[in-house]
Amino acid sequence: MNPVTLAAYLHEHIPISRGMAVSVLRASAAEVALEAPLGPNINVHGTMFGGSVSTLGLLAAWSVLHLRLEAEGIANRLVIHKTDVEYLLPVTGTAQALSSLDATDWDSFRHMLERRSKARLTVVAEIICDGLVVARLTGEFVAIAERQNEDKSRQ
Template sequence: MTPEALRTYLHDHIPLSRAMAVEVLEASANHVLLEAPLAPNINMHGTMFGGSSATLALLAAWSVMYLRLEAEGIASQLVIHRTTTEYLLPISGPAQASAHLDEAGWPSFRQTFQRRGRARLTVASELFYEGRPAGRLSGEFVAISEA
């Protein structure tokens, strides 16, 4: 899926991403890089609202998992089970969220999914502001077979 196609998918299926003006800079089955501007995500302190930055990081993690499932032809519903977010810096401008899929956990995830029709995998995402780490998210996702 191209970055443009992923952006359209997110905006059409997760309307909050459109309200946040999320853009997709990179999209593959191994890595996703998203960006959101400050203006639609600003808080009363002139920095990015914590909920917006957490959502940006969550969208990156969800997207890389979604793209891997799609690339491998795994028909499933993908939902978030739990997240933790750590904020490192205030974000006073555009923020980026980068998520990589943990290749070490993928074979076990696939095996469990094939056997049980559902499986969990934790995906990490990092937030960046002006090239510096500004936050981290860890999300546990569950894929549920559509068959």
């Protein structure tokens, strides 16, 4: 999936991304980079609202995992189980969220998903503004494999 296609997907299926004016800088099964301007995400202090910072990180982490599962042809339902966000500095301008997958963790995740049809994976997104890491989101995601052919044959 290329950046334009991912942006359209997010805006259609996760409408808050459209309201936040999220754009996609890079999109691959290995790394995702998203960006959001300050304007539609501003708070009463003139900095980015914490919920927008968190959502931007969550969208990046979810997207890289979604793209990897899609690239490997794994039909699934991907949901967030829990998140933790460290707010390190105020976000005073456009923010970028960068997320990538660890190969070792991926192999274990993939094995568990094949074996149990359900697996968890922790994905980190760093939020950057003016070249500084301003926040870090750690999200634990759960993928539930969909057994398309088996389910259809039983109907």
